[in-house]
Amino acid sequence: MKTLYAEGDSILHRASARSKLVGLLLAGILTFLVTSIPLLIGLLVASALLLLSTRLGLKDLLRRLVPLAVTISILCGLTMLLQTVETGIISLLRLTLLLLVSTAVTATTAISDVMDEITAAATPLERLGLLRAADIGLAIGLVIRFVPEVAERYEVLRDAHTARGIRPKTLSLLVPLIILTLRDADEIAAAIDARGVRR
């Protein structure tokens, strides 16, 4: 499957995943404490520079930013109309700023590094007996392993409909897709147990 990580050797690429994630969290909190528009503009410029420092190409940047930027513009435009113009501008600056910073973090942090941080963050939960941290990695691996499998099955089901002259509908595809997919659960679980992966 595709990932949003882009290889590179910028300063952000070299920074540790933990510092980037903690930094992003702090940026999120701080942004909402700032209410001065000039200060927010300054921070926005800084975050734009941060994103540019990752040396992502323009096309790539647009592909990453546009979908959420559209949502943000619509919502902030509505806020300007329905509340005050100032409220709208402040939230536009805040949300765009966070979009830029988080895009920079996502593009420069490898999936395995984020996974390690998630596992580390889950260790306290493990001590409480709520889950096993190692299971998170196993489960995420399973999902990524089976998405292409489920997609293939979906196509086969669609073709099977077409071959029998039935127009594929969401419901008539979804039910067999779910049953066929979940029916493998016993076998997959048995294989995991047989291989002694969870001990």
Add this chain to the structure above:
Amino acid sequence: MDIRFEDAEVRFAGRTVLLPVRLDLTERRIGIIGLNGSGKTTFARLINGLVRPSKGRILVDGLDVTAEPDAVRRQVGYIFQNPQNQIILPIVRDDIALGLKNSRLPKGEIEFRVQAMLERLSIGELGGRRAHELSGGELQLAALAAILVTEPRLLILDEPTNQLDLRNRNRVLQTITSLPQQLIVITHDLGLLDGFDRVLLFDQGRLVGDGVPADVIAQYEALAA
């Protein structure tokens, strides 16, 4: 290893899936044959505790499988009928390494063993591939590598050549027969049983044949006629 069935039987939802079996398996090459739904897979799954006996018990080198499934599974590798369901992680190399994760071996040693295993099965180039892109034969060999890397002493294979073309079937067959491990093979591919020491025949949940391949295969052919 010494696999001992002591009147083990399996009932499921009021139906008897396997009638009581009492036998001792010590041979190096053991085949299991029978019609679909005759109880072959249930019998094999009792050996590593994937199915629990409703009555009686199974001992593997003296260990009670129901009481100590983990200890038994460390020694017994099991290859499923559909290797698709057996491969857990997306990349072949990661999946093979998964079995060594609990071994406390250093990372470099795990990588080395994984690559050595891939090369032993002549699939060194598959390490970086995605599991869902593999062909049937490659999938079967990758699943085999993931089990062999943990060095089990006994290997159970459930229809290992099912759905393979002739070239892949021969490749898998060659790999399997050259393994030093003790083997239990469930199969409809009777040519696989050449040179086996002992073959068991199941019919309707009952063990009906037990002997050298030629005799038991003849019995099976009469039964299926």
Add this chain to the structure above:
Amino acid sequence: MATKDIVLAALFAAIIILLGIVPAISLGFIPVPVTAQSLGVMLAGAVLGAKRGVMATLLVMLIAAIGMPILAGGRGGIGVFMAPTTGYLIGWAFAAAVTGYLAERLITPEQTGLTQIVYFFIASVIGGIVVLYALGITWVAFFTGIGLSKAFLGSLIFIPGDILKAGIAALAGRAVMVGYPLLPQRA
């Protein structure tokens, strides 16, 4: 936790991800294209029950968080947790929990098919619409400063599509239960 629960949650997470890739459901009478992903969330609760349904949605969120573009429209990355629509995403876990809990509570194998469908529909509406929107709207309201009442009014256009999804979830949930029952019984 049993291995099978982990596997079921993972497989369902794969289904939810797939529903974000396949073409959106076209409803004809509503101009907004509806993604099937939130249908997957209702179904996770209805098919797997509360606990495993929640696990499935959490897995989808985690996989988005680590940087895979698996949410509808190819969205992903840590940024989806700092966006105005984040409430709807985090809300998935609560939606699956409530849908699953209600389904476990309300539905028994002895009921007629129609009763089961109606109960699945109620569970999907309460979990997948009432609970999800409550969280989503609150988040939007405070994140953008647009205010609760206006955020509420603005989200009304999505309700008809989601009611239809609850209907599909009810029919599919009941059909799956007949074909391969997994829903834990609580009643």
